């Protein structure tokens with residue numbers, strides 16, 4: 001009878017079935033390492049605003065004491081791709097970086113919080129999308145619960161000055177710094193625990209190089225826009241919707257207003273234009 005294995009093959013087989021302890025340990029450590037690695041990758045995908053990105057944000061170090069960057073546990077249950085925190089530089093940001101295969105847009109809302117903000121938040125929640133709210137500091141201080149709701153929804157805050165001061169871009173740099181510091185601090189600390197305020201948007205878009213510089217020095221990225229819906233003029237729902245449909249492009253930063261006057265038209269336009277954007281394949285992200 002011919003043996004099934006040679007003596008040498010039997011030795012090799014025995015080592016495979018019952019390997020030396022050093023290999024068993026190596027196998028165990030490798031398996032645990034792989035499991036930990038997979039878990040980290042999965043969690044990073046789910047917890048959208050990543051800790052890594054927040055750590056790289058100079059705003060964290062320049063933010064007033066006690067203000068923390070958002071962390072994974074702040075993220076709502078749904079994630080969005082391509083949402084790195086903005087680099088804090090004095091250059092005006094008016095497009096989002098498209099880091100996925102699908103085109104992205106960023107929705108931004110100015111002049112809140114107001115009584116219309118909850119309606120906007122409801123629509124965003126219904127579609128599981130997040131946006132950036134450029135708030136007026138004194139309104140935010142008067143309505144802390146509304147700011148808390150914006151933050152709890154996973155949205156980002158943008159400083160729109162404390163009093164919607166359209167002259168802030170032309171005052172001397174010391175005063176500019178005081179004003180932005182005050183509004184930034186107010187917004188960041190109106191909710192507990194305090195949150196980071198990533199962006200600054202000049203009222204009426206009245207930018208100046210000094211204002212860009214001071215905003216960045218205060219830890220905020222100047223935030224412009226590339227699609228203006230002119231919703232604040234109350235031109236009619238159809239006009240607001242068409243402004244988006246006509247001008248939207250991959251990476252667009254779209255300007256709406258959730259405050260500063262009656263905003264029923266904006267709310268209704270959002271109900272129509274968000275599904276339209278989704279039908280076009282757009283994903284919703286933050287300006288970066």
Ligand SMILES: [Zn+2]
Pocket residue numbers: 110111160164203204
């Ligand atoms: Zn405004």
